[in-house]
Amino acid sequence: MQIQRSSETHDVVIIGTGAAGGMAAWNLTRQGMNVLMLDAGTRFDRAKFWSHVKPWEAPRRLDAGQAPPRFYVDVKEQPYLTLPGQPFDLIRVWGRGGKTNVWGRVALRYSDMDFTGASRDGWEIPWPFRYKDIAPYYDRVDQLIGVCGGDDNLDSLPGSRYHLPPPPPRCGERLIQRAAKSIGIPVVAGRRAVLTRPHNGHAACHYCGACGKGCDVGAFFNSSDYLLEPAFQTGRLKIVDNAVAGRVLNDAEGRASGVQYFDRNTREERRVNARVVIVAASCIDSTRILLNSKSRQYPNGIGNSSDVIGRYLTEQVRLHMYGFVPELIGAPVQNEDGIGGEHVYLPRFNHRDGKKRDYLRGFGMQFWGFGASNADAGFAKMLPGFGAEFKANVKKRYPALVALHPYGEVLPYADNRVTVEKSPVDQYGLPIARIEYRYRENERKMAKEMYETAASILHAAKAEILPYDAASLGIPGQAIHEHSTCRMGDDPKRSALNGFCQSHEVKNLFVVDGAAFTTASEKNPTLTILALAWRSSDYLAGEMKAGRL
């Protein structure tokens, strides 16, 4: 097959158009650089989102040949391997904006407790910067994309002066907030990248609660509308659709020289040249691309002499508990859609009582799926019996449902990892990702306190608690927060990137997505991905202008 190679050399080629790639493209084009992006899919059309298709309308629409956008990659199209007994759910969106089309929108700042955890407890390495270094970028991201939230400012969750007004809590959320407070655990206003008022030309939320189907008016941050469209307006951005990246290429001196990619429809191979390559294909795919980028200079994958790339995969350990709060059993049902997810958040608190834990790091808690914010009654499967009495029970409990979801940090382990060595090849002839991942003693011990905390809050609320399995730690991957397989650090022997997401080994190679995170934290990563990509691309632009790239 003839390989099509463009003779043009772009200032920067970016693999991936999600939060990380989108931010880099927006920031570099506005600073005068010519950017080419490779997107493994195409643009999603908001007019075709099913945000306002009622649950009962969907079957007949499907019969009629209509379908919602296919956001998620089918594993049959792009498989990955896991080991027996070690499941890992890998959720991928290929297409303009990536996962930001359907993301959870929780926008929490990491704190120095996250950045320096390893300095305090000695487990693996700390991040190569501190909160004060990234705080200005958090400020800028909040202002650019619009994040609603409260005015609280905690050691484990730094505040922001730029929050849009938070939506008021739902009934159950007020009761849970009160119950948690009664046992000394603060529950604060949630922080979400949802516009509670119009912001920077984007429409405000209309409280339809269907964010998971994509927002039909773009009222929450997504990379396509908020970053790529303004970048196009500079005239310096091009995006190649259906371009599945295969390898980062390098020249004889070991510098990154471009990217090999494949047309998703025709499978034709193509190559583009670049002065700088930014990898932002989301953690696992970025890692696979780097590990597959083998050459004479880089037999272990580009930039991987340290053998760090692929290792230290972290996600989060995530549990679920449900109950019914007595005040709301039989209460009149209100519209509880709000901004989609929960309006409150329980920040990490396990460092406050001064008691030593038998595990390292910590957890926070989220609360999605209260009462009438659910357009279903799945909880009914856990209620006993059947018949008219059962039906009445479901109706009474529907507004009273509360849902507690603790998220805990998973420690980095060298053998929780992504490899390609023992993999079969995909339809493009490239080895697929093989994911080895399991929880260890630290996660099991932390999960015990996670369950106990959720149970104490429910007890304090005098809630009926639905049955749960305290031995279950859930299926890894389902938080969709993969990180750390190409981590940053000060020591090139123990990390792949410096604090600006620049490869220690290949100076014109950057990896700006979750793969770059040194640790996981208990928090959702996207806000930090955005801040980090902004900061790193500022550095990149400076280096390029100074002639060092």
Place this chain on the structure above:
Amino acid sequence: MICEAPMNSTTRREALILIASASPLRAQHSHQHDATDAASSSESYRPKTLSPDEMKLAMILSDLIIPATDTPGASDAGVPEFIDRRLTASESLTRSFRHGAALLPAGFATLPVKDQVAVLTEWDAHPESAGGRFFRLMKDLTIDGYYSSRAGLTQELGWHGNTFLAEFKGCTHPEHQG
């Protein structure tokens, strides 16, 4: 509950939806021309997997689990159609349904309701038995189908979400403030 969204955030398409939803003619219109509501059009649905006898069985079992009260029951809400769709999408689910249905006593469909209830009560009490597993399957399918139907969500549960609101007020119960 339909509210006007602020005009500066209302696209033409949203405006059309707002108008359509607010129209008093909408219910009648959709019944006549819009084949999107299982409840209003189950008579026109052709099962793809279940035989007529099996559809009848799905109707009887789902109505025993969620009967008509002051609101519609499972079969009126289109649950048999929902079950047929689910089974059509899954061969293993279809096998489980047929294995389970074979456990029912002969002539189950014509038994008095109290005898039908007795069979399910026995199975419900023995979740590990083959009958118990079939009951679990039927209960889960009925819950999924009923509480995603228009009747189950809006008439029974009182859900009126996924709409356009200019403002979200949160909890308005005075006793939960503060």
